[in-house]
Amino acid sequence: MAYAQVLTALADPTRRHIFEALRDRPMTVGELARGQPVSRPAVSQHLRVLESAKLVSVEPRGNRRLYRIERTGLDELRGYLDRFWSDVLSAYGAEIARRKKTGKRGASGR
Amino acid sequence: MIEPLVKTIEVPCDQAEAFEVFVDQMGTWWPLARFSASVKFGMSPQGLRVQPRVGGTIVETSTDGTEHLWGTILEYDPHDYVRMDLHIGLPPQTASRVEVRFVALEAERTRVVLTQSEWERFGRFAEMMLQGYPRGWVVIFEQAYRMACGGRAPEDRAGEG
Numbered sequence: 136m137a138y139a140q141v142l143t144a145l146a147d148p149t150r151r152h153i154f155e156a157l158r159d160r161p162m163t164v165g166e167l168a169r170g171q172p173v174s175r176p177a178v179s180q181h182l183r184v185l186e187s188a189k190l191v192s193v194e195p196r197g198n199r200r201l202y203r204i205e206r207t208g209l210d211e212l213r214g215y216l217d218r219f220w221s222d223v224l225s226a227y228g229a230e231i232a233r234r235k236k237t238g239k240r241g242a243s244g245r
Numbered sequence: 246m247i248e249p250l251v252k253t254i255e256v257p258c259d260q261a262e263a264f265e266v267f268v269d270q271m272g273t274w275w276p277l278a279r280f281s282a283s284v285k286f287g288m289s290p291q292g293l294r295v296q297p298r299v300g301g302t303i304v305e306t307s308t309d310g311t312e313h314l315w316g317t318i319l320e321y322d323p324h325d326y327v328r329m330d331l332h333i334g335l336p337p338q339t340a341s342r343v344e345v346r347f348v349a350l351e352a353e354r355t356r357v358v359l360t361q362s363e364w365e366r367f368g369r370f371a372e373m374m375l376q377g378y379p380r381g382w383v384v385i386f387e388q389a390y391r392m393a394c395g396g397r398a399p400e401d402r403a404g405e406g
Contacts, residue, residue, distance in 0.1 A: 158247075213250060216364050220252040222276065224359065230274030231256040231266060 137189070138215035141208045144188035149173055150181045154190055154204070161194075161203035249362040256355050263355035264324035264347045269297040281305055282313035297321060303329065320344075 145151050149171060156162065156170055164182065168175040182202055185191040190208035194201045256263050266274065272293035277283075281290035288307035295303050296318070303315040316331035319342075328344040341363050348356040 209247065213364065216250055216361065217252065219280070220250065220359055220361065223280065224252055224254040224357070226274050226276040227267060227357075228254050228256055231258050231263065234262075234266070235257055 137208075138211040140188045141190060141212045142215070144184050144190055144208070145212070147181070147184075149177075150185055153178065153181050154185060157191060157202060157204050161201045163199050163201055167202065247364075249360045250364050252359045252361075254357050254359075255350065256357060257353055258355060259353055260347050260349040260355045261324045263357055264327075267345060267347070267357065268318075268321070268323075268327050269295060271295045271303070277305070282315065283307040283311070297323075303331075 153167055156167060164175055164179055168178045171178060182191060188208045189205055191202050192205040275293050277290040282305050283290040288309060288311060291306045291308045293305050299318060299321045301318045305313040305315055316329050318329050320328040324347055326346050331341055331343050341361055344360050346358045350356055
């Protein structure tokens with residue numbers, strides 16, 4: 136599933152740093168590598184993973200390639216977290232309903 | 246550029262109870278069987294404990310006694326508002342801010358609005374949540390929820406008064 140790929144891509148700290156660096160502005164591999172404790176080829180490899188998760192897109196600029204944040208992957212992650220919180224809030228709502236049904240107040244009920 | 250995630254649910258109780266159940270008694274309802282740090286480390290979750298105050302921690306315990314720090318309460322304003330830094334046993338830099346606001350609609354009806362900001366920093370946390378997430382659970386739970394309160398799923402309830 137697409138969101139799993141996004142999560143896996145962002146699970147790596149270096150990739151997360153690269154991704155976060157691109158939040159500020161689009162950058163080339165060289166610019167990105169300067170801000171990371173990893174080699175330029177390693178940055179390229181991480182960018183490929185981010186690209187296949189649709190978190191990053193690349194655009195040729197003359198003889199350079201400019202990387203920027205791409206929304207598609209983020210939308211997948213957002214959808215996933217949206218469902219996560221739906222589930223959590225459902226559990227919360229069910230607990231409130233259960234208390235009403237059993238007539239039980241919270242520990243500090245007034 | 247990255248807008249916060251906002252989720253709303255309305256619950257049939259007063260604001261004080263809505264707040265206390267959500268925050269102070271989080272351990273009574275959080276679906277630990279589905280979403281826990283224990284699962285990530287191959288353990289079984291036992292409970293969840295919240296220190297309800299500013300600087301208080303949210304800690305999950307495994308059946309073997311291991312503790313997993315979920316996060317910290319940044320703002321605690323009963324019975325209106327709470328803000329938490331959630332990272333669930335992972336490095337704090339993976340944390341994401343979650344704030345919950347409680348709005349009294351009627352004597353026995355409260356709107357709960359949850360906002361998660363900086364959610365895109367949540368890679369590791371979300372990966373953990375991905376574990377032990379059985380297919381179809383959402384469906385089963387939503388059916389149970391509908392039966393429990395004779396209502397609809399929380400998304401559908403948003404905006405109802």
